[in-house]
Amino acid sequence: MYQNYNMNQLVLPIDLEVKLQENDIAFVINDLVESIPEEAFENFLRKTGRPSYHPRMMLKITLCAYSQSVFSGRKIEALLKDSIRMMWLAQGYEPSYRTINRFRVDPDVQELLRQLFIQFRCQLVEEKIIDHDAIFIDGTKIEANANKFTFVWKKAVKNYSEKLIENSNKIYDELLEKEIIPEIKRESPDELSITELEEIAERLEETVNDYNKKIEECELGSERKKIRSERKFPKQALKRIKDFIDRKKKYAQDMDIFGERNSYSKTDHDATFMRMKDDYMRNGQLKPGYNVQIATEGQYTLAYDVFPNPTDTRTFIPFLDKIEKHFFDLPDYIVADAGYGSEQNYHDVLENRNRTPLITYNSYRKEQKRKYKNDPFKTDNWEYNGEHDYYVCPNGQKLTFQYFFNRTDRYGFTREFRVYQSENCNDCPLRSHCTKAKEGNNRRLFINKKWEEQKEYIRTKLSEEETGDIYKKRKIDVEPVFGFLKANLSFTRFSVRGKSKVENELAFALMAVNLRKYTAKIQNENNPNNPKQNRNCGNNNSMLIPQFFSSKTGYVPASFLLFFVQCQIVLVGFIFSRE
Ligand code: SF4
Structure with a gap:
């Protein structure tokens, strides 16, 4: 015998919400996004054109897709057609992958994501999941969406630039010596600027044109040959000077892109080449990436930032500034590993912020x-x-x-x-x-x-029981978040290019990790098979009936149900008669 299966049966559309399990991640996402104040969405309002999709809806579906490890715009679009969660969150709308991609990298979404983190933290504090005693800071490197062989090195650009200066000076001196062009006014005797090179090129062009005219006017073959050989050097010089101008412009542009960094990728100019822990090529090759910094408590990410420089020491102060300015007030204790221990960082936390650093230094162990x-x-x-x-x-x-x-x-x-x-x-x-x-x-x-005094201060703090215990939590607080992000969510590479876009995507991924953890927590708490929960129930007689009805069995035959209801009535009668 089979269960009833009939494709010709008329089925009326039902609200998709009832198809979702209790405490599904979709409900958590919905509640969180709905808690963002309406003012945060004002920037998305347009008075002209076609009415746009509601940013709340777009935020919910992007978050939901990220929580299911779907990071591609086209795959998110496909999910909207076959995932009940996504259909419910989008309420039947099906934005295209272009709309989704445009939304997730929109600069205005940055503010929404910030609000999302603030609301999420408030929720955690309200539910007493975190106590705001300390924050745990750590960083990791995540690969950029850029080709691994598109590197530009600062050292190489500097070397080429020096050679260019040397060659351009040499050619200019030669031109003056041969009296091909007159002397030009120079800003610096060491280097020819782009304008000066352009002036030289102009003069050379005039000279070459004069020679061209002479060749045209000359009728005698031997004479033409002689002029042609005279034209050879200025013509070659002009070609080289033009090449110098182009290269000089390119090097100047390269130096602008570098900023304080030593490299950049031609595909994603904001990505820097750095050594990754996960070396899948197994050759130690540097890869384009971003240095991601997070602040956590209770394994929930509360603040984040993206930096182009690979060393953690330099990211610490700007990250704390960002937390204070955009996320929340710093708690009493700031905990981080030895990568952040420096005189400047200790000074900043102790003197400027009046907080206690629980940060070791390199030689501490x-x-x-x-x-x-x-x-x-x-x-x-x-x-x-x-x-x-x-x-x-x-x-x-x-x-x-x-x-x-x-x-x-x-x-x-x-x-x-x-x-x-x-x-x-x-x-x-x-x-x-x-x-x-x-x-x-x-x-x-x-x-x-x-530095010696600061080291002594850290040693004392870490040897005290209370602060020592807080520092010990670091390994089980911030480190697992990177594990959740990379191993569980499979977020190992960015899918967008440029720092601001990368920041948005990182926020989506980190919030997806938070929501997965939070959902698992509430599902676990409400699970009747959870031994922790059953322990609380003990021999409480009043819980007998609800426990029976909260059975996880999906299908119960009517006769079986009737039999158990009768048993339950007898049992309750027995309990009351004893009391
Ligand atoms: S005299 Fe003292 S300081 Fe100088 S080398 Fe010997 S041990 Fe070192």
């Missing part, structure tokens, strides 16, 4: 080891006399203070060092273990007092 602590040649283990300001080396010599030394990095941050020097290292039997200084030079010690 090493310093905890017994081998390090027992090494007499590590300067951290040398005895220091605070009263007379000197260090004592393993050979018993004093290293006394000599002078101050300032070092400014290429980003303009200055570090102050106190330089100490030993009296005489020449006959020291420990010299080979202690210093690599040239023979005749004494050992010098560069001490950055501020």
Whole structure:
């Protein structure tokens, strides 16, 4: 016997909502997007033209598609025709892939996504899922939508540019020497600017034209040949100067695109070549990508940003600025790994923001080891006399203070060092273990007092129970989010080009991860098979009947149901008679 199956039966259209499971991700998306205030959508309103799709609807379907690991515009369009969730969220509308693609990279969507993150965080705080004690910051690199072999290197451009200057100067000097063109007014004696090169090209063109005229007018073959050979050099020079002008313009444009970076991709100018952890080519080749920074709590992403520079240290301060300006007030503790530990970052968190950094530094783990602590040649283990300001080396010599030394990095941050020097290292039997200084030079010690104090502060904080426990959470808070994003959601490559578009796409992907986690949480909480939930029920008699009816069985025969209802009535009667 089969279950009833009849294709000719008249079926009336029903509201798709009833087809969705309780606590489906579509409901979570719907509630979240509906919580965004109406004012946030005002920029999308157009008074002329065809009425557009509602941005709430577009936001919901894009989020839903991303939560199902569908990132292609055409596939999202296809999903609108066969996914009940998508049909319900779109309420039967079917925007084309062009509309979807245009919407998700629209600059106005950036504000909507920001609102989405703010509303989501408020919801988490309200439901006491997060407590806003600390935020956990980390970064990862995600491949850009650009060809892997389209690199332009800053060093190469600089080298070519230098050679171009040298060659253009040489050719100009030669032209003056042969008196082909008159001397021009130069801004700098070292380099010919584009305008100056254009002026030279103009003069050369006139000279070549004069020669051309002479050749045309000349009737004697031998004479024409002579003029032609005279024309040869200015003609060649003109060709080269024109080439120099084009290249010089291109190099200037390249330098503009580089900014502070060392490379860019010709396909996506905002992407920088960086080393990725996931090296699927297995040759260590740098790939075009973006450095993604996120701030999390309870494994939910609360803020995000995209940076073109591959090092995390440089992204920390601008990221905190962005969080404060666009997302929320910083909590008391800011937790990050050793990649963010620098004097500038500690100073910023402690002095400018009045918060506590729980951020280790590069040598923190090493310093905890017994081998390090027992090494007499590590300067951290040398005895220091605070009263007379000197260090004592393993050979018993004093290293006394000599002078101050300032070092400014290429980003303009200055570090102050106190330089100490030993009296005489020449006959020291420990010299080979202690210093690599040239023979005749004494050992010098560069001490950055501020950095040492900051390191001491971090060591103290991490050894305290409360703050130590917060730092320990870092690994299980922020790191899994990248796992969810890359392994579970399969978001390993951007599908759009340009920083602002990439930022939008990243926000969609991170919010999709958040929503998946949040939905799984509420589904788990409402699952009657969840042992955590059953434990709470215990022997509570009043829960007997609801538990029976919340059975997950899809189809129950009427006779079977009647039998169990009778049993239940008998059981309830029995309980009441006992009470
Ligand atoms: S090399 Fe100089 S500083 Fe090092 S242990 Fe010998 S005397 Fe001391």
